Amino acid sequence: MGGDYAPGVVIEGVAAALCDFPDYEIVLVGHSGKLRFYLEKYGLSGHSRLTVVHADEVVEMSELSSTALRGKRHSSITECARLLKDRKVDAMVSAGHTGAAVAATKVLVRTLPGVDRPALATSMPAQHGRFVLVDVGANTDCSEANLMQFALMGEVYARYLFKIENPRIGLISVGGEDVKGNELTKNTFPLMDRRLPNFVGNVEADAIFERAADVLVCDGFTGNVFLKGSEGLARATMFWLKSVFTKNAWRMIHAKMVKSAFRELKAFGDAEDIGGAPLLGINGICIIGHGSSSPRAVRNAIRVAGECVEFGLNEQIVARINETGSTTAELEKVLNTAEHA
């Protein structure tokens, strides 16, 4: 029910997913009355691999996630999280209220053993290839242990996404030198340095788009500002491009001649193929799509959800947390000892 064009585009995406992934079974959670029209429109009524679970309410994009969860105990996102918690589904996908999805899964599904907090990971385009950024907004205030765990979870996600065994991990900071940073990153640096063989150290923000690392780690406030700021600058650049190329008839003619070039340029920022951002660290796969997801993005978010299950994303996260001695309890012990030393 969530997202800017729900439930129409979501159901169109589900139709594509049912067609493209013959071994996926899909459960649609939402207001059954409102879903019916679209299910018929896309020929899905009575589909053998599609179930509808009714939910009376929806968390609106304008609502506060905390109050929405308390006030709407049977919203579509809460029902969805309940299905995941009860292991009736292997994964969930939402294109709705990100905060509500984070809060609902945190409260109902809970985090993986040893993991303190879930983190939202996204991938963004670099000059060549892409990079993973984590956390982009699930946690506005983070501890050193949180950042350390984000790095490990991002590493496992990058293994899946980029099909590489040892992704390089960087810590976003105000300079590339080891000693640069704020209190949080300066205290996190030694934790990562000791536990991650592929830790490249601090990465200054202007090197991120040169793919200084495959996985970039930061607190959710900084990550959100970086992600949203980049989206805003990309839009402004398109605006400036348009304004300089429509300045006179001569330029407009040439711009028209190479329209395909502009289309390709736009594609660099396109996340449709990626489908959605995983909420890492939740005890069940949870993929969060953009509020303005297209049917293709929804279809791909469903693909990613299934692939993460098959890849064993969460099993690998738990293994990495354990083999590096990075459970919350272990990290807190290390941090307390360091403080007392």
Add this chain to the structure above:
Amino acid sequence: MGGDYAPGVVIEGVAAALCDFPDYEIVLVGHSGKLRFYLEKYGLSGHSRLTVVHADEVVEMSELSSTALRGKRHSSITECARLLKDRKVDAMVSAGHTGAAVAATKVLVRTLPGVDRPALATSMPAQHGRFVLVDVGANTDCSEANLMQFALMGEVYARYLFKIENPRIGLISVGGEDVKGNELTKNTFPLMDRRLPNFVGNVEADAIFERAADVLVCDGFTGNVFLKGSEGLARATMFWLKSVFTKNAWRMIHAKMVKSAFRELKAFGDAEDIGGAPLLGINGICIIGHGSSSPRAVRNAIRVAGECVEFGLNEQIVARINETGSTTAELEKVLNTAEHA
């Protein structure tokens, strides 16, 4: 002596400034032996409005500012700050090590009465016009009182830069709603809301380039990541543009025909006219140029330094701090009361 192309470009910029601003007197601080060649090259030897103050050492870009200041007590940046402290100059300009300039002025010149910490302000291009961003890196960890004072100092700077009486001030956050943010911004919000008639509230990062506010306030870690990230994305976009427009001969021909359009696009990010970022809150005007400043940027940084003196930037900052009850002592009292309430 600082900057990537010092002292050549700096002296070329000084030559232009001496020519364009006949009422400016300029003091060059640096290694007199190394300066001589360039002074002769640009015909400045014995210029009536130019003095050279010798400094043996330079803080290299790779050095830590704290150790550099302790180890090099007579570096060019320290001597420069000393001249400002002793009121032998009205303003200083540096294109060198930003951290060293911040540290040297903080220690030697100190902050304005009532101001806790200086902040680095820069201006960036929006879709239409520009906006001021403060702090972009002078303080990696900030308090609520710091952000409040950054807002007031940024307001005065925007008055000078944009020639507007009442700049709109926004607080960078993870959402536009009043309740969104991290602990720091959530606690800062009411301070700004009560003291700033032109406070527009929280601004999500993607609205910044739409000029949701004229002055955007954040801690120096976030601001530095935002600024550097934007620089990196702009470079990546130019790279992508080049790669799509040089893909085949047909596109290359059309791109060549409208080369002027690309030049204009590049100009949106150009800070040459701005000249430099003021270090606000220091008890003396201090303008920090980009390490890769061109002679024109150096000339403009000198222009800005003079204009800030004439504008009475620091007098206006002190007045705003006082008339809004925002001295460090006053803000701390308010914050303590709120905590105990």
